Amino acid sequence: MVIIWIIVYESAQKSAIYGLCDLFSMAEYACNSQQKIKVEIILEDNINYIYKQSPNIIILPPSLNKTPNTCNHQRLVKFLRYYHLQGCILASICAGIFILAKTNLLNNREATTHWAYAEIFKRAFPKVILKEDQILIDNDDVITAGGMMAWIDLGLRVIERFLDRNIMLKTTQFMLIDPPRKLQSPYINFIPKYNHGDQEIVKAQRWLLDTNLRKVTVKDLVNQSGLEERTFLRRFKKAINLTPKTYLQHFRIERARTILATTNVSIEQVSWEIGYADTSSFRKNFTKITHITPREYRKKNGITS
Numbered sequence: 001m002v003i004i005w006i007i008v009y010e011s012a013q014k015s016a017i018y019g020l021c022d023l024f025s026m027a028e029y030a031c032n033s034q035q036k037i038k039v040e041i042i043l044e045d046n047i048n049y050i051y052k053q054s055p056n057i058i059i060l061p062p063s064l065n066k067t068p069n070t071c072n073h074q075r076l077v078k079f080l081r082y083y084h085l086q087g088c089i090l091a092s093i094c095a096g097i098f099i100l101a102k103t104n105l106l107n108n109r110e111a112t113t114h115w116a117y118a119e120i121f122k123r124a125f126p127k128v129i130l131k132e133d134q135i136l137i138d139n140d141d142v143i144t145a146g147g148m149m150a151w152i153d154l155g156l157r158v159i160e161r162f163l164d165r166n167i168m169l170k171t172t173q174f175m176l177i178d179p180p181r182k183l184q185s186p187y188i189n190f191i192p193k194y195n196h197g198d199q200e201i202v203k204a205q206r207w208l209l210d211t212n213l214r215k216v217t218v219k220d221l222v223n224q225s226g227l228e229e230r231t232f233l234r235r236f237k238k239a240i241n242l243t244p245k246t247y248l249q250h251f252r253i254e255r256a257r258t259i260l261a262t263t264n265v266s267i268e269q270v271s272w273e274i275g276y277a278d279t280s281s282f283r284k285n286f287t288k289i290t291h292i293t294p295r296e297y298r299k300k301n302g303i304t305s
Contacts, residue, residue, distance in 0.1 A: 001036045002162045005055040009044040009073060009099065011065040016093060016151040017041060020059065023155040023171065027163060030170040035163055047079045057089040057158060060096030062114075062148045069098045069124050077102045084141065091143040091158070093151045101125040105142055112137045112146040116191075133291075135181045153180040190254035192247075196239040200225045200232075213252055213275040218244045253289050256282070260294055261301040267294050 004024060006017050021039050028037045040055075058080065065071070080103050084090055092100040097113040098121065100106060107127040118132040131137060136145045136153045138161075145154040157180050160168040172179055194202055204225040208216065221244055222232045236244050252274040259270050268279050276282035286294050 001038055003053055003055040004037065004039045004158065005058045006039065006041050007044060007047075007058060007060055007076065008041055009060070009063075009076060010071060011063045012096075013062040013064055013094075013148060013151075016061040016148070020061070020151055020155050023152065023175070024159070026174055027159045027167055027171045030167045030174065031163060035167075037162075044073070044076050047076060054083065054086050055088050056162060057091055057143075058083060059154070059158075060090075060092040060099050061151060062094035062096060063098075065095065069120060071099075073099050073102065081105075089141055089143065091145070091154055093145045093154055094148050097121065097144050098124070100142070100144070101128055106144070109139055109142070110134075110137050111139075111142075111144040113144065114147050152177060156180045190250045192251070193240055198235055198239040200227050201236050201239045204232075204236075208248075208251060213255060214273065216248065216275060218248065221248070249285060250289065252276070253286055256286060256294070257290070257297065260298045264298075270294065 004020075006020060008017060021041070024037045024039050028035065076099060080090055080100070084103070084105060090100060090103070090105065092113075094114045095117060097106075097111060098117075101111070101121070101124070104127075106125070108129065110129045110131050112131050112134040113121055115132045118130060121128070122130055132146060135147060135150055136157060137143070138157060143154060143157065145151070145157075156168050156172065156177075159171055160180075169179065192205055194205060196202075204221040207224040208221065211220075219229075221236075222229050225232050227235065233244065236242075236247070240247055242250070255274050256270050259265065259273065265273075267283070271279040271282035274282070276285075283294060286297070290297060292300070
């Protein structure tokens, strides 16, 4: 029997909790009763160390809290450490990683969370090697998944590990869902930082928001800031943690994503609108940043061209 515990902590996402229960039920059905899966939902306030059977895996679901690092969860953290020592696998989804990371079991190891939480997580847990472009990272004894809906990917990985791949695939076919995904890149938005405190750099950033991108250069950003070029380049990198050239490239690709997802103008037109004279260069850079082609991205968003 496979025993799975799902921890319900304050602000835990209920749709993920009950969605996992349904997913595991379907997997058990796909087994034709050859393998039993026992799922227990455990409230954080009721945790203790005396259970008849130890779990195979404990799952921390996503959180609906916009600031997931503000809660302590000290008792839960000790609980997780205890069962990890008993050989239990620990798993987190999205913001659940903020609790898991407090166990120190992620230190010097790769992990992932929702891309929108990446910066706050890195500041809170600098010893964790965060790979926010990944949807799922399996370290055998610890599994992390990024994104509020990544409970599906995590659940399927659990099915594959404890049952087998064939049952996992049968589950996806029955529920009309895809096998576990690998990357968050197609979903990640480029969100410029404006709260870094360098007003001259902010001035150049704000100017870019309402500017025609067809002919914009790094030199234009320098001019808008009012700084000397060498000073601008140094301060921009310090404030944004990107070079102006890389920032401009990401800004253009983000604008392209918006156009691709909301219109059916040609790929060539999109390329020209955001400042790429060469469409092949645009396709190459778009795919490099998003890990998906412009045409695939448009199809994913339901736009036909």
